[in-house]
Amino acid sequence: MALGDWRPGADGQPFAALVAAARAEGIGRLNVEAAASDDLAAAELMANGLRPGAIFAARDVAVPDAAARRVDARRRDAAGIRPATAGDRAALSALAREEALFQAANTTAGTSLHQPPALFDGIVDGWLLDPGTAVFMAEAADGRGGPAGMVVVQDVAASAAERALGLPERHGYLSVLSVTASARGRGIGGALADRAMEWLSAAGLSRVALHYIADNPASAPFWAGRGFAPLVVSYSRSCSDRDQE
Structure with missing residues (x-):
């Protein structure tokens, strides 16, 4: 058959x-x-x-009104969110590795628990050098200024398959959003997501997509609560x- x-x-x-x-x-x-x-x-x-x-999900990039921008700005300031620089390379690499190891240990993402730090140094270098990629970092609000989280958002061209799903030729892709374990539960992830949406809106992009892992219990409610609707499921x-x- x-x-x-x-x-x-x-x-x-x-x-x-x-x-x-x-x-x-x-x-x-x-x-x-x-x-x-x-x-x-x-x-x-x-x-x-x-x-x-993996779940592939998308939503419209809403243009925030003045009141929403003020709220987002307050949340961003409270979370200490700022654009990342080359000086943040080590902190970004550590955050990226922490996220990858969490996914490897706690989900069916299929990634290895044995991932050398140098691998993530190279990934971070690619983000920081790419003009179509924005990286924002949140710093701990405990006076120590340590890295609390990051978000990586990109301006990408749609593949033929993505266009068939209704994504425009140019759209946003939220590549990584990660909050370090000690800083979770403080609204930092939401503030980072808001900052990514602000960047996408300023770039003139109308849609944004992302992937998340189905059996990560925090992912589905987090992204659904921010308007992301699943389009494709990888079994x-x-x-x-x-x-x-």
């Missing part, structure tokens, strides 16, 4: 054949994307051992029989 001939409620043989073929080629993981609104596909994929992984499963036991 070809996958194109498969009908809902089939016995799963097409997926079993696909997993076996992937395993024979040394492929360790199978990923399948489906529209977030396709409940039938979700049920069928999960019945065959795939689980939700995955191991191709190893042992992992399916």
